[in-house]
Amino acid sequence: LQTLTNIKYRIAIMIPIYFLSLIALSATSIDALAFSTTFSPEKVFSKVPAVNVEKTCLDISLDVGHVDGSHIPIKQFQFELTQSKPNKLHPSMPGANGPNPFTSSGVKKIEVTKDGHFIDIRGTQRANLSDGCWEMVWRKHAFSGVIVCGFNVPDEIKRNDALLPSGRVYITFPVWKKTELMERKEKKIEVTKVGIVLTQEKDEEIRKMIST
Numbered sequence: 001l002q003t004l005t006n007i008k009y010r011i012a013i014m015i016p017i018y019f020l021s022l023i024a025l026s027a028t029s030i031d032a033l034a035f036s037t038t039f040s041p042e043k044v045f046s047k048v049p050a051v052n053v054e055k056t057c058l059d060i061s062l063d064v065g066h067v068d069g070s071h072i073p074i075k076q077f078q079f080e081l082t083q084s085k086p087n088k089l090h091p092s093m094p095g096a097n098g099p100n101p102f103t104s105s106g107v108k109k110i111e112v113t114k115d116g117h118f119i120d121i122r123g124t125q126r127a128n129l130s131d132g133c134w135e136m137v138w139r140k141h142a143f144s145g146v147i148v149c150g151f152n153v154p155d156e157i158k159r160n161d162a163l164l165p166s167g168r169v170y171i172t173f174p175v176w177k178k179t180e181l182m183e184r185k186e187k188k189i190e191v192t193k194v195g196i197v198l199t200q201e202k203d204e205e206i207r208k209m210i211s212t
Contacts, residue, residue: 056081060171062116062127065162072159074127077116081147084109086133091150091168095137105136110149120159127157129169136175143180147173 057080065071086109095104110132117124129151138145149171157164176184 057113060116064157064164065159070160070162072118072127072157072162072164074116074118074157076114077127077129078112078114079132079149080111080113081134081149082109082111084111086110087131089131089152090133091131091152091170093133093135093150094148094170095135103137107133107135110134110151118157118159125157125159127164128154130154143184144174144176147175149173 057078060077060079062074062077063071064074086107090107090109093104093107095101096107098104112129112132116127116129118127119125131152132149134147134149136145136147151169151171153164153166153169156166
C-alpha cells in the first residue's frame with residue numbers, strides 16, 4: 001500500500017457544522033472532517049486488506065480557517081501510526097464504530113511525536129490534538145481504500161477570527177494497492193495525452209474561426 005508523508009493541507013471551516021474541507025497543496029487528494037455527530041460510511045465493503053504501517057511517520061501542516069478570512073497555520077504536526085491498542089478516550093471511528101465494523105482494519109493507536117504549533121500575537125502556541133487513533137476502511141470493488149486518523153481537540157484552538165472548536169477532528173488519506181495504483185497512473189497518462197491533442201485541435205479551430 002502506498003502511504004503519504006510530508007503532507008500539507010489547507011482547511012476551511014464552515015460554521016456551524018464544523019466541516020473541514022482540505023485541499024492538498026500537492027497532487028494528492030486528501031480530506032479531513034471535524035464534527036460532533038456520528039459519521040456513517042458506505043454500507044457495502046470488501047474484506048479489508050492487511051496493512052503494515054509500523055514506524056510510518058507523517059509530518060503535516062494544517063491551515064485552519066475561512067477561505068477569505070483569518071487562518072491558523074499549524075505547522076510540523078508529526079505522528080506515527082502504530083499497531084498498539086488506542087487510548088480508551090480515543091474518538092469514535094467511522095468504520096469500527098459505524099454500522100459495518102467488520103469493514104475496518106481495527107482501531108490502532110497514533111503516537112504523536114511532535115505537537116503542531118502556530119504563531120499569534122502572544123508568540124508560539126501549541127495546537128493540542130490528543131488521543132489519536134487510526135483505522136483503514138476499504139469499499140467493495142473500490143480501487144483505493146482510506147486511512148482515517150481521529151483526534152480529540154480538548155480545548156478550542158483560536159487565532160484572531162479563525163477557530164478550531166473543541167470536539168473531534170478526522171483526517172483521511174487515500175491508499176492504493178501498488179498494482180492498482182500503477183495501472184491507474186498509466187491510464188491517466190494515456191487520457192492526458194488525448195486531452196492535450198483535443199485541446200490543441202480546439203485551439204486551432206478557434207484560431208481559424210477568428211481569422212476568417
